[in-house]
Amino acid sequence: MLKVEHLNQYYGGxxxxxxxxxxxxxxxxxxxxxxxGVGKTTLLRTLMxxxxxxxxxxxxxxxxxxxxxxxxxxxxxxxxxPQGREIFPRLTxxxxxxxxxxxxxxxxxxxxxxxxxxxxxxxMLGRRGGDLSGGQQQQLAIGRALCGKPRLLIxxxxxxxxxxxxxxxxxxxxxxxxxxxEMAILLVEQxxxxxxxxxxxxxxxxxxxxxxQGAGADMERDxxxxxxxx
Numbered sequence: 001m002l003k004v005e006h007l008n009q010y011y012g013g014x015x016x017x018x019x020x021x022x023x024x025x026x027x028x029x030x031x032x033x034x035x036x037g038v039g040k041t042t043l044l045r046t047l048m049x050x051x052x053x054x055x056x057x058x059x060x061x062x063x064x065x066x067x068x069x070x071x072x073x074x075x076x077x078x079x080x081x082p083q084g085r086e087i088f089p090r091l092t093x094x095x096x097x098x099x100x101x102x103x104x105x106x107x108x109x110x111x112x113x114x115x116x117x118x119x120x121x122x123x124m125l126g127r128r129g130g131d132l133s134g135g136q137q138q139q140l141a142i143g144r145a146l147c148g149k150p151r152l153l154i155x156x157x158x159x160x161x162x163x164x165x166x167x168x169x170x171x172x173x174x175x176x177x178x179x180x181x182e183m184a185i186l187l188v189e190q191x192x193x194x195x196x197x198x199x200x201x202x203x204x205x206x207x208x209x210x211x212x213q214g215a216g217a218d219m220e221r222d223x224x225x226x227x228x229x230x
Contacts, residue, residue, distance in 0.1 A: 001026045001184040002047075002152055007056035009039075009046050016042050018209040020056070024152060024201075027181035029174060031195040031216065032188045033228060034205035040188045041083055043205070044156050047186075048080045049073050060152065074103050079150025083157045083188075085141040089130025093121055096129050096140055100147030114143040117173040135166030142173065153177065154186045159194050167194065174198055192225050204228075 002024035009017035016039050024030045034040050045051050049070040057066045065073055087096050097110045115122040118139040129140060138158055145153060159167050177183050189195040199216030204224055214222055
């Protein structure tokens with residue numbers, strides 16, 4: 001579904017992404033792991049068109065999106081949940097979710113599947129986003145992305161600062177979405193156990209490049225946890 005080849009990105013004179021190539025398959029979770037500062041968030045922002053790729057290509061469902069704008073990528077089927085959630089704190093939960101419908105035809109309702117995945121959002125539709133806990137805001141951010149009916153869901157550190165009970169709820173939601181078989185999920189994560197529990201495929205980044213890739217089932221054998229700790 002997603003095929004990235006030889007992606008390079010620079011900030012000033014710094015080479016941030018170095019010849020990155022990866023794929024994401026429908027019905028599967030691809031986990032991207034690495035320590036702070038290795039370029040994971042830059043990679044996701046480049047995939048979403050928030051920063052332009054210097055060189056390399058990005059194809060999604062056989063369509064070349066390398067030079068597409070961010071809104072064009074959303075319309076093509078990419079959904080993005082950024083690190084830090086970035087919900088609208090002064091808007092209600094309902095209004096935040098409606099913002100996620102911007103790429104859909106006028107009159108489209110909030111999908112019921114969002115409330116099935118995160119029942120708390122239905123209970124809090126009238127509350128302002130800024131009044132929610134960090135974990136509830138993360139659920140809202142994922143729900144907002146799902147309103148766009150993405151074919152590729154990109155999640156940047158969804159467990160960051162989240163209480164364990166909601167981490168479990170998010171894990172189950174990701175598992176459910178993948179099991180439906182229609183969506184590819186790209187998950188950037190530092191929490192090894194969370195990534196290992198979900199990953200069908202993994203890629204390990206270091207200093208802007210992918211140094212190791214493989215099946216999620218092989219992460220222990222490949223000593224990925226140890227490489228993250230070095």
